[in-house]
Every structure is written in C-alpha cells, then in structure tokens.
Amino acid sequence: MASVVGLLEDRELAARVRVEGLREEADRVLTELAQAERDWQEWLIARQRVDEVLSAPRRSETGVVGPVSVENSxxxxxxxxxxxxxxxxxxxxxxxxxxxxxxxxxxxxxxxxxxxxxxxxxxxxxxxxxxxxxxxxxxxxxxxxxxxxxxxxxxxxxxxxxxxxxxxxxxxxxxxxxxxxxxxxxx
Missing domain, CATH: 1.10.10 (Arc Repressor Mutant, subunit A)
Incomplete structure (x- = not known):
C-alpha cells in the first residue's frame, strides 16, 4: 500500500505538469493574439488611409496643399x-x-x-x-x-x-x- 505522502506527491506532480502545460499553451495563444491584433491594426490603418485619400478633395479644387481633416473623426x-x-x-x-x-x-x-x-x-x-x-x-x-x-x-x-x-x-x-x-x- 502506498503512503499518503507518496500519493499527495504524485498528485502534486500531476497538477504541476498540467499547470506548466497550460502556461505554455497560454503563451502560445497570447503570441498568436498579438500577431492577430497587429494584423488587424494594420488593416484598419490601411482602410483609414484609403478612406482619407478617397475623401480628400483634389488640390486643384481647393488650392490647399496638405491633409484635409475628415468630419466626425x-x-x-x-x-x-x-x-x-x-x-x-x-x-x-x-x-x-x-x-x-x-x-x-x-x-x-x-x-x-x-x-x-x-x-x-x-x-x-x-x-x-x-x-x-x-x-x-x-x-x-x-x-x-x-x-x-x-x-x-x-x-x-x-x-x-x-x-x-x-x-x-x-x-x-x-x-x-x-x-x-x-x-x-x-x-
């Protein structure tokens, strides 16, 4: 028959192994999330830039050189x-x-x-x-x-x-x- 301390150590070891596995998985997921957030941010910026360029009046129409502010921004x-x-x-x-x-x-x-x-x-x-x-x-x-x-x-x-x-x-x-x-x- 196994000792109580031995059984507790076995369960502690199993719990520690599970925690370490979950931490590795969490780190992997956080890394993927960071990349996905960067990708999303880049696409958002690209769309905003295209919207800005398409909504800006031409220089010949306004005589203004430089960026034009967009309402409701x-x-x-x-x-x-x-x-x-x-x-x-x-x-x-x-x-x-x-x-x-x-x-x-x-x-x-x-x-x-x-x-x-x-x-x-x-x-x-x-x-x-x-x-x-x-x-x-x-x-x-x-x-x-x-x-x-x-x-x-x-x-x-x-x-x-x-x-x-x-x-x-x-x-x-x-x-x-x-x-x-x-x-x-x-x-």
Whole structure:
C-alpha cells in the first residue's frame, strides 16, 4: 500500500505538469493574439488611409496643399496634441506602440508597456491617490485628452480590458476599472 505522502506527491506532480502545460499553451495563444491584433491594426490603418485619400478633395479644387481633416473623426484635443510624442519617435526604453501587453509578474515594471497603456495606468494612479481609484472608460478617455466619441471610448475600453485580463488592472464592476493590487507603480 502506498503512503499518503507518496500519493499527495504524485498528485502534486500531476497538477504541476498540467499547470506548466497550460502556461505554455497560454503563451502560445497570447503570441498568436498579438500577431492577430497587429494584423488587424494594420488593416484598419490601411482602410483609414484609403478612406482619407478617397475623401480628400483634389488640390486643384481647393488650392490647399496638405491633409484635409475628415468630419466626425476622433482626434486629440489641441492642448493635449502638443504634449504627445510623434508616432515615429517612441520614448527611449519604452515599448513601441502596438506591442503586446505581457501578463503581469513581479519582475515587470510599467516601462514594458506601450506609451498609451502607461498613460492609462498613470490616470488610474492619479485617481487612486485622489479618490476611490475606480474609473469608467469615458472618464479615462477625457483624462487622456481624447475626444469623447464612441471610437475613442471603445479604444480605451479594449486597452483596459487587455490590462485587466493580464493582471495590470482589475474590473471591480462591469465597465469600471482600477489598478490591480500586485503591480508596483513607483513614484
């Protein structure tokens, strides 16, 4: 007859093997998800560019050289746009825009996240120090200086959901987000 300790060790080993297998599968799925998100983003940008080119009046018609703004687009407010770094110049040492959000673990800092995710987390940090720390996607959109339109709010919502899914934030109530307890936010 096998000992109780031996049976427990066998079950512990089986559980550990299962956890490691699931972690490998999760990493594979996250990698595939990141590639799919990049592909989707590239197609979205391509479609937006084609729409912009097709909707812009010809130079000979307007006498204007340069880009023409499209009505109902979501853009940064002018006072915020001056403070945002250009797309071609990412911050030194920071993750590039569009990079995946890694699952939070103790060794990670906010610097591994793209700038837009860092800005969202900074808004949550500021709210935590002043109030209850919980924000809606509309509130985050306003704090980031984005125009309050469905596209901007949905962009923030998808980023917040990604941060919550990966342990950087929590969703204590549907549509309301706060910082997770685990990550260290520094000063």
């Amino acid at each position: 979501c853009v940064l407010k002018p006072e915020v746009a001056a403070e945002v770094p250009s797309v071609g110049a990412p911050a030194t040492g920071a993750a590039r825009a569009g990079s995946i959000v890694p699952v939070w673990r103790p060794a990670l800092t906010v610097d591994v996240l793209a700038v837009d995710y860092q800005q969202i987390l900074a808004a949550l940090v500021e709210r935590r120090t002043k109030e209850d720390g919980v924000m809606t996607c509309q509130e985050i959109t306003v704090v980031l200086g984005l125009e309050l339109c469905p596209a901007s709010v949905e962009g923030v919502r998808s980023k917040m959901q990604r941060l919550a899914d990966r342990g950087w934030a929590v969703e204590p109530a549907p549509g309301r987000f706060a910082l997770a307890d685990g990550p260290s936010w520094g000063s």
